[in-house]
Amino acid sequence: MSEYVLFKHLIDPEVRELDHYTQLGGYEGLKKALKMEPVAVVEEVKKSNLRGRGGAGFPTGLKWSFMPKDDRQKYFVCNADEGEPGTFKDRYIMSENPHQLIEGMVIGGFAMGATVGYIYIRGEFKFIADEFQKAVDKAYEAGYLGKNILGSGFDFDLYLHLGAGAYICGEETGLIQSLEGHTGKPRLKPPFPAQVGVFGQPTTVNNVETIACVPDIIRKGAGWFLTIGPDRNNGTKIYGVSGHVNNPGVFELPMGTSLREIIFEHAGGILDGKKVKAIIPGGSSAPVLGPEHLDIAMDFDSLKEAGSMLGSGAIIVMHEDTCIVEAFARLAEFYAHESCGQCTPCREGTPWMARIIRNIENGDGREGDIELLYDICTKIIGRTVCPLGDAAVFCIKGALDRFRDEFEYHIQHKKCLVENKVAIYG
Amino acid sequence: MALRFTEQDLKEIEAICHRYPDRKAATLPTLHFAQKKFGYISDDAVRVVAESLGLPVAHVLGVATFYTMYNKKPVGKYHIQVCTNISCALLGSREIFRHLSRKLGIKAGETTEDNLFTLQEVQCLGSCGTAPTIQINEKYFENMTVEKVDKLVESLKKGEIDV
Ligand SMILES: Cc1cc2nc3c(=O)[nH]c(=O)nc-3n(C[C@H](O)[C@H](O)[C@H](O)COP(=O)(O)O)c2cc1C
Ligand code: SF4
Ligand code: FES
DSSP states (O other): OOOSSSOOGOTTTTTTHHHHHHTTTTTHHHHHHSSOOOOHHHHHHHTTOBTTTTTTOOOHHHHHHTTSSSSOEEEEEEEEOOOTTOOOOOHHHHHHHHHHHHHHHHHHHHHHTTEEEEEEEGGGGGGHHHHHHHHHHHHTTTSSSSSSGSSSOOOBEEEEEEESSSSGGGGGGHHHHHHTTTTTOOOOSSSSTTTSSSSSSSSEEEEEEHHHHHHHHHHOOHHHHTSSSSTSSSSSEEEEEEEEOOOOHHHHETTTTHHHHIIISSOOOBGOOOOOOEEEEESTOOOBBBBGGOOOSSHHHHHHTTOOOTTOOEEEEEEOOOOOHHHHHHHHHHHHHHHOSSHHHHHHHHHHHHHHHHHHHTTOOOTTTHHHHHHHHHTTTTOSSTHHHHHHHHHHHHHHHHHHHHHHHHHHHHSSSSSSOOOOOO | EEEEEHHHHHHHHHHTTTTSGGGGGHHHHHHHEEEEEEESSOHHHHHHEEEHOOOHHHHHHHHHHSTTTTTSSOSSSSSEEOOOOHHHHHHHHHHHHHHHHHHHHHHOBBBBBSSOOOEEEEEEOSSSGSOEEETTEEEEEEEEOOHHHHHHHHHHHHOOOOO
16 A cells, blocks of 8 residues: 555544644654754755656755845745646645645745745635635644744744636746736746745745645655655655546555556546547646556656656546547637737737637648647747746647647548547537 | 725735735735625726725736636626536536526626626636536535536525525
8 A cells, every 4th residue: 555645634534633633743844844954954855856746846955955045035935826727636735634735834934944935826726725724823823833933933924825817827937926916927037936036035936745745754754755656756646637537536646656557546447438548647738648658657757758747747538539639629728818928929829729729620620730730839839938838839739749640630521530529619 | 886995894904915025915815805895896896906005006907807716797696617628528518518508598708687697617627536617606516417507506596505
């Protein structure tokens, strides 16, 4: 049986209550950290090989070490925007095991010298935020938050901030803009948030799942974390499986578990005994894979090697009755809808791609449309302020690369290759 | 009559401001507060938010129009938002949306004449493992089917469910 690092509610369903959390070793990591030098805490996280669960897999300890060591006001921000289609994991950490996120925030704040933390949670999750706030209040009462935490002399305040419906606010600089009270239009980097972040001060932004890994790393030591998962891809991962499976849901498993095991053992296999056709392995922006990839190890490096990415670990499964053109028309529409509009290639290119794919799907595709789509991709990639434009390209180009024949069939025959297809639009 | 915040409201808004080093940061939370109180973000609501925070009206308006959760038009008592993004679509959200549209006699973005229901199509709600998901006001309803939404609408009409 695998170990639960994050989903401790599967060990004790009441772990959201403070006394239950402490019975499982909760806040021991914080006690230990507060007796260490802040740089030693950063070192321990570095040694654990913890990599960001928000999408890019950036080494967390290294990110923390970029924070300047002067006495400016610094901020530690948690990204709970959870907007990437297919992703539904952070919400369960927040609702089922909230104290582990709070503890991770305080430890991170201490390590980086940040005395204020914000959790940016998407506005639609207000019902989760309201419950989470109760855990924050409890942590204040117990002296894990606020002034002079556990007599250490370290102060840390934690606030929740609700978004208001915009995928782009999950991008860290868009998030910072939104937290400051602006529209969520991303900023050019450099300067990086560690230099100029929220309110002009040094800031680190990490994903919920990343931060929630920290308490146990400190309590049990980096060496323990290294025993889980493949080299340089350590720890457990919360995989979310949605789409055409019998038992969709979230599963915490060792990083590097095979796609086959996740889909067939944990998510119950494919609906109605049908065949798998396409699998998006890491949220909608991760290039789509096919059934030939079922034995891939679901970790950062293996997916990169296969030309895709682990992203948020959100696995979207489509079976044989799915029309790929239609499915990706819907995703193209998503990116067009969410483009913040400040860069021309993304603002103009994403709706253009969506229109072309919709036309192909409707039987109005023309010779040359596929080349045109590739051309638009080339004109977006690497030419925008933030990676949303690139994300749209990874998504669409991935589908064109792997399912080109289906797009061609649509253009030539003015109809769908799939009979009795799932109605995504039609 | 022009909208206004009460003394108590202004106290709550001051408490929000205390979470940040800069009053501007209270723009989003104060707009949420105003929407809850006034039902939607009219030009007048934008003005009172701007005044309460001491910010330019243009700033607050810009923010209110950027984010999809702020309703710039009045919405019905029940604001039904159907996720039609990929995971929900794979499991039939299109049919659910169509069914609601027919049943209520309104298209996306419209409100029924009795002001009871507004229907909208939305992007991923972060609830893909329990797809199809719809949101009504602040509540999520998961694992939806045509039959289930049908019953849901009936219960809402009779005032049997709180959202
Ligand atoms: C368009 C876009 C949307 C994003 N959405 C999220 C999100 O919802 N949650 C998240 O944690 N990271 C999201 N990210 C990644 C963040 O920019 C950032 O890399 C991440 O929060 C860093 O945390 P980590 O180092 O712990 O992974 C998004 C990135 C882009 C480009
Ligand atoms: S790439 Fe798109 S979303 Fe990102 S800043 Fe440019 S226009 Fe906005
Ligand atoms: S796709 Fe509908 S909730 Fe995510």
